[in-house]
Amino acid sequence: MNTLIDQPILPDGPLALPATDAPGFALWQLLESVCDPEIPVLSLREIGVLRAVQPGPYAWQVYITPTYNGCPAISQMQDDIQSCLQQAGYHAEVISCLFPAWSSEWITLEGKDKLHAYGIVPPHAIATPAGMHHIKLVPANTHRSVACPQCGSTNTTETSHFGSTACKAMYKCLACMEPFDYFKPY
Numbered sequence: 001m002n003t004l005i006d007q008p009i010l011p012d013g014p015l016a017l018p019a020t021d022a023p024g025f026a027l028w029q030l031l032e033s034v035c036d037p038e039i040p041v042l043s044l045r046e047i048g049v050l051r052a053v054q055p056g057p058y059a060w061q062v063y064i065t066p067t068y069n070g071c072p073a074i075s076q077m078q079d080d081i082q083s084c085l086q087q088a089g090y091h092a093e094v095i096s097c098l099f100p101a102w103s104s105e106w107i108t109l110e111g112k113d114k115l116h117a118y119g120i121v122p123p124h125a126i127a128t129p130a131g132m133h134h135i136k137l138v139p140a141n142t143h144r145s146v147a148c149p150q151c152g153s154t155n156t157t158e159t160s161h162f163g164s165t166a167c168k169a170m171y172k173c174l175a176c177m178e179p180f181d182y183f184k185p186y
């Protein structure tokens, strides 16, 4: 993997599909079927991992940013992207970029809805007054209650800060006793 090639300036924030006449639109559309291996209801775009698709000198270049540095799912995501595009006849290289770093704010709104429907509480948005810059100094989850995705009760408790994957914490609802995952803000 060559990370020193002409790297585009990657966008920040959640991404919508590009315009239908944008270069690479067909690839973006194909990649909507490639899901996060750990959260199979979210496409890589919806979770904010897929950052850019551009024509390169020899192949299409697909830029991804893992949710965590060292995320074990990264090589599976690369393989899934490659095979999805190969099956459609595209030659592509997948390039991992760590800057700008992924943030849970990159999950799209539809993605957050899907997470919730899947039983994972999406990360709380950090309130940002309009026109002000966002400064992350305080862990976003401090003093915030996480509502149970089953019954909506906020009488919940964190049972483990690391859940089935490093990006999730395990919670238990004390009202309905349902255990659930919380996708931590990051």
Ligand SMILES: [Zn+2]
Residues within 6 Å of the ligand: 148, 149, 150, 151, 152, 153, 173, 174, 175, 176, 177, 178
């Ligand atoms: Zn509950």
